[in-house]
Amino acid sequence: MERSPVAVDQNFSGATGDFPALLRSKGLLASAVIAPTQDAGTPQKVWQPTEATTILAFKFLGGVLVAGDRRATAGNTVVYDRADKVLEIDRHSIMAIAGVPATAWEMARVLEHSFQYFRRTQLQEMSVDGKVRALSKLLRDNFGFVMQGVGVVVPIFATYDSHPKPEPRLYFYDAMGAQFEATDYAATGSGSPAVRGILYYENNWGAKPLHKLIEDEAVSIALRALDTAAESDTSTGGVDRMGRIYPIIKIVSREGITTFPENKIAAVFKETVA
């Protein structure tokens, strides 16, 4: 008997809710093969992760704040000064990216569809642990490209967990897909050493620890941190005072995701940073 044009069979991936598996079965998700190349044995020479950007996130009184600068670079060249690296995945989840934009945005797209596909097929929301693991798996599958010197992505994932107790959750990853839960803050990208220093200092010896900050204070610290990163890291845009380009700042709370409006960022910047 001839197969129908639409495969409505028993082995559909819908039964498990696995969207990447569905994409792979249709040949829509490329995965790199980790094969020995001429440079085998010295992968460090091929793999030079630059992750040229600065992304930071920390927990504060109102949830998790995630901020990212707007600069996209290729080597020494600034190619774009309005890049959005803080991406909304669903109503309560944000993925912020440092790394190769093409891979990162594709990953965000797969992730977004995965969560929705799971909810629609399984008739229940994917757990936070499941979501965190899904991103980890995408990074792991991408590692072949990383080894070939293209496509490195090092993300931060922020979400709000309603079960068992309502609380914000924050994770950072390495390029191979290892996931680490951050208790207070996380930073990634080429400007992250400076940011990490500031957040560590603020958290221990600042006026208040990070988790006690109110919204405006949190935004102020995020802006100061990004500005500091931009001071020494050419790949980080920080705040463009001439062009009035401000970082993207989003907040994940129990109610969902809110984007901190640009005019309010400008006001906080003028008052406490500039």
Added chain:
Amino acid sequence: MIEEPYRWVEAIANRREYIEAQLASGSPITALGYRDGILFLTIGQTRQKIFEIYDRIAMGAIGHPGDIERLRMAAIELASTEGFTRSAADVSLRRLVHYSLSPVMKSAFEQVYGPPYLARMLFAEVGERPSEDLFLRVEYDGEIATKGATYAQVRQDFAVLSGTRQSGELMEAFLKSQHAADASFEATLNSALEAWSIGHMSLQDSDSNELPERTAVVKYRQEQLANRGIEAALLERDASRAIRFRSLPDTELRSLIND
């Protein structure tokens, strides 16, 4: 058997009779387009009958749960793949049903040595305006009935699904006179509940082919709601969100019922 045309026709007719009998007890589902979206509603089922398919598409179904699941999964797979490779705006209910689901159901129905899909489905896609809402009903044999957004007929802002043709026709007759595309949510909810009651009454008493008295409908609805729950979902017209589907809990609706 299928080498002989007459035997094939007979086999198909038997199969149709068998499926119609199986579906005849299926409790009605209504989908009503109104000002702020489309309301899907049914009453008192043990298993879920209204489902989210994609950002702007929902489905209600009666039939065998195994068949409904296979078709639901297929619809979600097709919509998700299209939404991922192109964009959410390219996912279209018309294409999904006409090019993918209907042909599959037709061939399953007509291949008399294989099992048919024992299911009747109602799909709706919410548009930017009520005039862009699309309702499609798909039968077990792949037949498609369209309500709204068609070229040849007067458009209707609702669609119904029921176990028998007579039950569905009575519900449609009622909604044609009672429901308007610019109705409020509350009015829409009450129309949906009454339409369901009319359809369900017809399933219990198939002799009557006229609309029952209003007082009888209200009484029936009150009896049914006393010990059964409302299953309802919305496709919201609000364009600020990508995902328009939202389940409505029973408790949120009860206070809005007019008695």
